[in-house]
Amino acid sequence: MLLIHLIPKGPPLSLPIKTRLSNALKEGTKADKAIASYMSGALADLPFETAASIAKKVGVSEATVGRFCRSIGYTSFKNLKDHLKGDIADYPWLMSDRLKELQKSAAAGDAHLTRGMELEIAAVVSVYECARMPEWPRVVKRLASANNIHVAGFQTERGIAQYFANQMQYVRDGVSLVDLAGGNFAEVLASGKDSCLLIFEARRYSRLAKVLAQEAQATGIPVTLVTDPFCDWGHDVADEVFAVPTQFNQFWDSTAQMASLCNLLINSVFMELGSDVEDRLSRFAELYGRFTGHVGDPVAQVAK
Amino acid sequence: MLLIHLIPKGPPLSLPIKTRLSNALKEGTKADKAIASYMSGALADLPFETAASIAKKVGVSEATVGRFCRSIGYTSFKNLKDHLKGDIADYPWLMSDRLKELQKSAAAGDAHLTRGMELEIAAVVSVYECARMPEWPRVVKRLASANNIHVAGFQTERGIAQYFANQMQYVRDGVSLVDLAGGNFAEVLASGKDSCLLIFEARRYSRLAKVLAQEAQATGIPVTLVTDPFCDWGHDVADEVFAVPTQFNQFWDSTAQMASLCNLLINSVFMELGSDVEDRLSRFAELYGRFTGHVGDPVAQVAK
DNA sequence: TAAGGAATGAAAGATATATTTCATATAGTC
DNA sequence: GACTATATGAAATATATCTTTCATTCCTTA
Numbered sequence: 152m153l154l155i156h157l158i159p160k161g162p163p164l165s166l167p168i169k170t171r172l173s174n175a176l177k178e179g180t181k182a183d184k185a186i187a188s189y190m191s192g193a194l195a196d197l198p199f200e201t202a203a204s205i206a207k208k209v210g211v212s213e214a215t216v217g218r219f220c221r222s223i224g225y226t227s228f229k230n231l232k233d234h235l236k237g238d239i240a241d242y243p244w245l246m247s248d249r250l251k252e253l254q255k256s257a258a259a260g261d262a263h264l265t266r267g268m269e270l271e272i273a274a275v276v277s278v279y280e281c282a283r284m285p286e287w288p289r290v291v292k293r294l295a296s297a298n299n300i301h302v303a304g305f306q307t308e309r310g311i312a313q314y315f316a317n318q319m320q321y322v323r324d325g326v327s328l329v330d331l332a333g334g335n336f337a338e339v340l341a342s343g344k345d346s347c348l349l350i351f352e353a354r355r356y357s358r359l360a361k362v363l364a365q366e367a368q369a370t371g372i373p374v375t376l377v378t379d380p381f382c383d384w385g386h387d388v389a390d391e392v393f394a395v396p397t398q399f400n401q402f403w404d405s406t407a408q409m410a411s412l413c414n415l416l417i418n419s420v421f422m423e424l425g426s427d428v429e430d431r432l433s434r435f436a437e438l439y440g441r442f443t444g445h446v447g448d449p450v451a452q453v454a455k
Numbered sequence: 456m457l458l459i460h461l462i463p464k465g466p467p468l469s470l471p472i473k474t475r476l477s478n479a480l481k482e483g484t485k486a487d488k489a490i491a492s493y494m495s496g497a498l499a500d501l502p503f504e505t506a507a508s509i510a511k512k513v514g515v516s517e518a519t520v521g522r523f524c525r526s527i528g529y530t531s532f533k534n535l536k537d538h539l540k541g542d543i544a545d546y547p548w549l550m551s552d553r554l555k556e557l558q559k560s561a562a563a564g565d566a567h568l569t570r571g572m573e574l575e576i577a578a579v580v581s582v583y584e585c586a587r588m589p590e591w592p593r594v595v596k597r598l599a600s601a602n603n604i605h606v607a608g609f610q611t612e613r614g615i616a617q618y619f620a621n622q623m624q625y626v627r628d629g630v631s632l633v634d635l636a637g638g639n640f641a642e643v644l645a646s647g648k649d650s651c652l653l654i655f656e657a658r659r660y661s662r663l664a665k666v667l668a669q670e671a672q673a674t675g676i677p678v679t680l681v682t683d684p685f686c687d688w689g690h691d692v693a694d695e696v697f698a699v700p701t702q703f704n705q706f707w708d709s710t711a712q713m714a715s716l717c718n719l720l721i722n723s724v725f726m727e728l729g730s731d732v733e734d735r736l737s738r739f740a741e742l743y744g745r746f747t748g749h750v751g752d753p754v755a756q757v758a759k
Numbered sequence: 760t761a762a763g764g765a766a767t768g769a770a771a772g773a774t775a776t777a778t779t780t781c782a783t784a785t786a787g788t789c
Numbered sequence: 790g791a792c793t794a795t796a797t798g799a800a801a802t803a804t805a806t807c808t809t810t811c812a813t814t815c816c817t818t819a
Contacts, residue, residue: 176690180796181785185687192684192698198502199540202777208685212798217777227777229805236503245499246541249580256587268583271715272576279572307621311714314614321611402725405718410615410711411575418705484766485815505806516768521807531807533775 168235169194171223179222185209186219195244197235202228267400274396274408282415286391290375294416295323295423297347301339301372303329304351305359308406311351315413322421322428329363336363340370348372350389353379353397353406364388377409472498472535472542475527483526486515490523501539506532541577571704578700578712586719590695594679595720599627599727601651605643605676607633608655609663612710615655619717626725626735633667640667644674652676654693657683657701657710668692681713 175187189209190197202216205228217228225231235242243249257265281287294300300319304312316328329339329348339348348367352360364374365388376382376389385392395412397404421428479491493513494501506520509532513520521532529535585591598604604623608616620632633643633652643652652671656664668678669692680686680693689696699716701708 181687182797184691185685188687188690189684192696193700196540199536201775203775209687210685213776214778214799215797217779218796229777232503236500244502245539246577246580248499249584253580253583253587264583264586268579271579271583275572275575275579279568279575282568307618307625310614310616310618310621312614313617314611314711314714317611317614399718401718401722405715407618407711407714407718410618410714411709414703414705414709414711421706486767506808507806517806518769518808519767521809522766533807 168231175219175223179219182209182211182215183219183222185211186216187223194235194242195249198232198244263400270396270399271405271408274399275411277394277396278408278412278415281393281395281412282419284393287419290391291416291419291423293347293373293375294319294349294420297325298345299325299327299342299347301327301329301342301346301348302351303339303348303360303363305331305357306354308351308353308357308360308409311406311409311413312349314410315349315351315417318413318417319420321432322417323424323431331359336366339363339372340366342372344371346372348374349377350374351377351406351409352382352385353409354381354404361388377412379404379406472538479523479527483523486513486519487523487526489513489515490520491527498539502536541573567704574700574703575709575712578703579715581698581700582712582716582719585697585699585716586723588697591723594695595723595727597651597677597679598623598653598720598724601629602649603629603631603646603651605631605633605646605650605652605671606655607643607652607664607667609635612655612657612664612713615710615713615717616653618714619653619655619721622717622721623724626721627728635663640670643667643676644670646676648675650676652678653681654678655681655710655713656686656689657713658685658708665692681716683708683710 169191172187172191175183176191179187186205186209189205202220203213206213206216220226220228220231225234243252253268254262254265257263300323302312302316302319304310313328316326319326327338329336339346348364350360350364360376361384364376367374368388368390374389375391375393376385377393377395378385379397380394382392382394385394393412395406395409397406397408399405473495476491476495479487480495483491490509490513493509497504506524507517510517510520524530524532524535529538604627606616606620606623608614617632620630623630631642633640643650652668654664654668664680665688668680671678672692672694678693679695679697680689681697681699682689683701684698686696686698689698697716699710699713701710701712703709
């Protein structure tokens with residue numbers, strides 16, 4: 152990168168922005184690549200960004216963003232945005248445009264897929280409805296205060312359970328993923344008074360989930376169940392049941408949106424714990440070193 | 456119009472912008488109407504405009520544009536632009552009563568949450584856009600035909616990787632989750648010519664993902680990377696990169712929507728494999744007995 | 760058509776955003 | 790490993806953008 156400012160350096164004439172970005176992706180400096188990479192991945196968001204907001208996200212300085220824009224041929228970030236408008240005028244920024252675009256291409260190919268997307272969006276809405284249910288705060292309080300949290304998921308839901316457990320472990324101690332290695336659920340059932348259990352279940356693949364819930368409840372451990380809308384036994388064996396839609400026009404059910412619920416739940420617990428958890432995250436940050444300096448990681452987020 | 460500034464006057468919270476504009480078009484003052492009219496006609500250009508630029512076009516003063524925005528419920532023109540991003544609410548299938556209900560209760564409680572939901576919905580759209588990218592069919596073909604599929608995810612993404620692997624295992628043979636137990640990636644790198652690698656990564660928490668990708672590519676194994684939009688090294692070490700949004704107004708990033716991409720990918724592979732996989736699933740169904748008779752499980756779905 | 764209230768624009772003030780400078784860090788070269 | 794050139798970030802500066810104040814205009818209504 153040159154030091155002479157003010158003069159756009161890059162490809163002098165109007166190449167499309169995408170081309171410029173992918174050139175920078177190959178030839179640029181480290182920071183350049185980072186910026187170019189983010190920009191090309193989030194083209195649709197660019198109009199809403201500022202040099203500073205991008206800088207923060209990719210972890211470089213505001214100045215560098217400005218310099219980068221000059222290095223690929225614009226005079227400034229603002230200038231880049233201006234060109235964005237005309238340069239690829241048909242690129243959709245507005246969600247409604249993006250949806251139209253998808254529907255258009257669906258007409259050619261598979262409308263099936265677009266219908267699936269609509270269902271999946273509806274599922275997201277459902278998930279956020281869960282967060283407004285009267286039992287939600289109760290679950291959150293329990294997950295924040297209990298001594299032990301056991302998280303269970305079998306078959307295809309094991310991944311979801313693990314996802315939840317892994318993240319929750321950042322937020323608090325005493326979170327464990329229920330393991331079947333021992334052949335029974337001793338770890339859960341013997342874990343003392345102040346424990347609770349969160350089960351992810353769907354498709355009735357696994358009888359285990361029901362058995363576990365029953366036994367836990369018999370032992371006096373509160374049970375929260377995240378399942379699909381077809382589960383008929385949930386309310387009998389769980390203190391709270393959250394139903395997440397799973398049918399999105401795909402060849403079989405998808406429990407993907409349970410992951411969204413996971414994060415929502417974790418976020419609520421984080422809020423509940425308040426500053427306690429911040430200390431914890433700072434300690435983690437030191438531990439891992441590599442956390443620092445990136446927005447979007449716990450420390451940076453908590454700090455703000 | 457009131458003279459009290461600072462307090463947004465209009466419909467208190469999250470009605471779609473179009474609705475607000477058309478209300479203003481009926482009820483507003485002369486200047487309001489002019490602005491509303493221009494804005495609704497040029498929604499797609501708004502991100503590039505400033506209060507001043509609109510003022511000039513419409514023939515009012517800068518101040519009036521600001522006041523107008525406040526009168527329809529935003530705190531400023533900039534605030535209006537912010538809401539434009541990810542504003543999906545005027546899509547008929549989203550105008551479900553449930554969504555309206557949520558938005559209403561958002562007025563009472565946390566608009567924050569509803570805003571997060573909108574962002575998450577936008578992420579779903581992004582995911583489905585991935586499925587229309589030119590590299591998508593290539594990845595699908597590879598995942599359908601390769602001898603071995605290695606799936607990797609570290610730290611918080613391990614759960615996602617597991618989720619994908621577990622489901623993919625129903626669809627085809629030779630799917631394995633990369634394990635770090637051995638301390639290296641021998642299992643992947645020594646797995647022969649016809650292998651491929653799918654990595655879930657985010658937040659730069661894990662250097663491992665990059666190392667793995669590099670080594671795999673050096674060995675001639677095709678690498679597909681699913682990551683967040685902030686990954687700056689993806690394009691260097693992966694044959695295909697899919698960026699999934701991760702920031703939903705929560706205290707840290709959420710990679711939940713990667714799970715949605717997982718299912719989409721699995722579904723595509725299923726389609727690619729066609730009837731082969733149906734046989735496989737039937738065999739599974741017999742094996743597990745308990746599958747049968749339930750809507751939403753593989754057999755029932757495939758049958759229909 | 761005069762009076763009062765609301766709406767508006769001009770300009771000053773406040774804030775946000777971008778650029779430049781300069782000191783430091785980094786990468787490449789011998 | 791020292792030298793050079795480039796790249797980078799922090800802080801200062803400049804610029805753009807938005808908000809507020811206040812005087813004026815416009816509208817309504819008696």
